[in-house]
Amino acid sequence: MDRLELPGVTWRRVSPRLVWVELVGGAGFLVVVLAAGVLMFLLQVWVALAALAAIAIVAIVNLALTPRRVRSIGYQLREDDLLFRRGIMWQRFVAVPYGRMQLVDINRGPIARGLGLSELKFVTAAAAAGVTIPGLTEAEAEQLRDHLVSVAESRRAGL
């Protein structure tokens, strides 16, 4: 099918270790769903059991697609703006000029920290933009943050 592709862009991909972070999160959800399913089975509430089974199937498909989804995350530092993409079914591209940066956040969840990964959040005055790059190694994230701050400084724009 016609997937969206921007011409002349070489994406920088995030660490494949992010797959494990996502898998643990998804598996946790699956365990909760299965536990609820067992409970419903014991209580013999068949409607709820069917609903839970449907949810579990979606969750499993989602888990199976995780590596593919992580591979779809990419970013590129262009001359004057940051280009970001993610998603396979629901594709999403965002271009943010560096000068629009208000602040940069680096977050580390417990599992990601165990794997040495960080998440970098690029915040502008527009809340809807939501440029969050997960799965960066800690050194990479810090280096990217410093780079973004310095280029934003030299290209500063108002609101």
Added chain:
Amino acid sequence: MIEPEISVPVSVPAVVARLTDGEWHRLHPATPLLKGGFALIVVLGYVVSNLRERVLGMFLPRFNDGGDPVDYVVSHGIILQVLAAVAGLLILLIGGFYVSWRMHTFRITSEVVEVRSGILFRTNRKARLDRIQGINIVRPFIARLFGAAKLEISQAGHDANVHLSYLSSAAADDLRQEILRRASGTRAAERAAAVPVGTLLDRRVNELLAPELDPDAAPPESVVKIHLGRLFGSIFLGTGTVIAVLVVIGAAIWISVSGHLFVLFFALPGILGFGGYYVRRFSQSLRYTIAGTQDGVRVGFGLFSTSNETLPPGRIHSIEVSQSLLWRPAGWWQIRVNRASHTSSRGSANQANTTILPVGNLADVTAVLKLMLPDFIGEETSAFIESGMTSTGADGFTNSPRRAAWLRPFSWRRNGFAIVSGSLLLRKGAIWRRLIIVPQPRLQSVGLHQGPLLRLLRLASIQLHTVHGPITADLGAVDRDAALAFFTEVAAVAVRAGQLDTSHRWRSGELPA
């Protein structure tokens, strides 16, 4: 040309010159009364008149044996004590108000406006002039009687505004003009050129000021006014009326089905409420004017309590021109904007202060857009905007392809975008027509989405991210290739426009270097 010496008092009135000298100043002496004093008196009076006996009974059980509190006081011989207690309370309250007034000071320098207040918990708020998003002057009815006005300096952020309440009403307009003049960058540029020596500087400043003889303080040359009949009609053809009609129909069905007339008793407060709503909207939207001043758009309204706000250039992040189906026969439009400052205070007709034009015809809309986008509106752009509002398709816009009819059955012909000099236009909606204008320098980022359904139809959706507000600038069901091209071009445009933008000091280019 007036001599500089003569123009000193003309261009900057003495009061304003004093207020803006960079020293700390106090607010209007009636401030404590206006801020809470009246409310306190009213509440006290209410409590005393209504709960007198109950309160006394509660605290003085023996009082229950009847009579007036005055009798009680006299008969027990505690007149002095009671009087002393009352006086003490009053002195405490008045003293508190007085001290709080004394401690509430502000100063205006060439760079910042600073306010400090509070007795026990001190607060200090500093606002940079070049970050001002708008200055609002509110004159509540009672404050008007005292010749006082509230000055509200909007800053980006949620309730991040600096309030100067209250100031002398006469000075407020001039003060706003002076703050905006300083913020505009004309003086900053001049300062860099001239040596900062007192009198010489004053002269230089006044020379600068001479050509701009109070366009704001003079009765504003009103560009757009709302005709009374139109205002009336627009309010009655609004969503409020639709709801009211639905409620009436619902009540009628209920009565006819159940046969109980008591439903009417429930309906009565609702009817009264709606009446009040209409009267309030109407009286507050009276005398609505929009005028262009040197320092931005001035929006004013109100009959008893008045309010007028000046929005400097470059403070409007996106504009939406919309028309509901009910308004179409009359050809009325509404203009709303996204702004960086979010206030809890409301504007005319109790709508959020993001509605710039409550109702207007095509000519009004064009006039208002010209005021809000002076750099961007040329002949070519005007044509685009007009077709963006009314056209049904096939014009300068890049519209959706025929297959988009699956998702936009009515509006696919006019669902499109255009890039014009200085702005980005999104047009959508066939029933509820909308045209969204995003000034290029205000664009924060651009997004491109595609879900499975859109992919199946070889379509995509585009988003223009601006600051949060009532308008979401997005457009769905655009041809895939057109959307990609738009994304690529707008990404480049956003960078360029952001770098060229000087609107935070909007008049800095005025002076010869």
